[in-house]
Amino acid sequence: SVRVPEDVPVGSIVVIVTATDADEGMNGHVKYSLHKISYQESEIFQLDSERGEISLKGELDFEEISSHELEVQAHDGGELFDTAKVLITVMDVNDNAPKLIVSSLLSAISEDTPLGTVVALLHVEDRDSGYNGEVQCSLDGVLPFRLDRTFEGYYRVVTSRELDREVVSEYNVTVRAAD
Structure with missing residues (x-):
């Protein structure tokens, strides 16, 4: 769970997901992917499959959507995986004139x-x-x-x-x- 102001610049990393695997070699190499992501969230967030960094590729807008729930999967070199939910709460900033x-x-x-x-x-x-x-x-x-x-x-x-x-x-x- 992370709280992010709505004026965070595009390209910023908002959270890093990490997973470890006790296996050695290729079976221990972890890659990340977004699972069950909406089209709207796919336009806002991107995930680096090697580093687990979730960053902004679009702008956040508290008035449009105040929170996002992403599902991240960590896959090893075999067929095993684990899933984590990432909750991103958008904090309002004074960006609208009366x-x-x-x-x-x-x-x-x-x-x-x-x-x-x-x-x-x-x-x-x-x-x-x-x-x-x-x-x-x-x-x-x-x-x-x-x-x-x-x-x-x-x-x-x-x-x-x-x-x-x-x-x-x-x-x-x-x-x-x-x-």
Whole structure:
């Protein structure tokens, strides 16, 4: 069993399987092979048949597959073999930016709009897990609006001060989402 960050470079050795054989000569020479491997895992992992090194030939992606179970066989020069299961757990790294989606937006509001009026509804998500997927949202600049968090990942942009069209007739509101 081994734990590997998802950003390990292609070509890296993730684990080495070793087997010994007490026989001498050709009967004691051990070769390794992957047994019962899925097509997807065959695109990600490769095994050096002489050294037992399992390395990456493709990229790991925690969000796609968080663990892999490989079956490795060690064959001697005769017809004997043994099998071991190798569990590779992929650890999440912060490799996905948060995505902010505006689900509802008022393009125009009256200057006599009461405080607390909802101007926009937002949803933010991050494919990373745990701490890496925690997102904080904020408004850029000094504006007569504030962000109210309603549920996990959902926000409302609401008026926080009186609006005066003669002073400012238009606002460009920028919401920043950072993980």
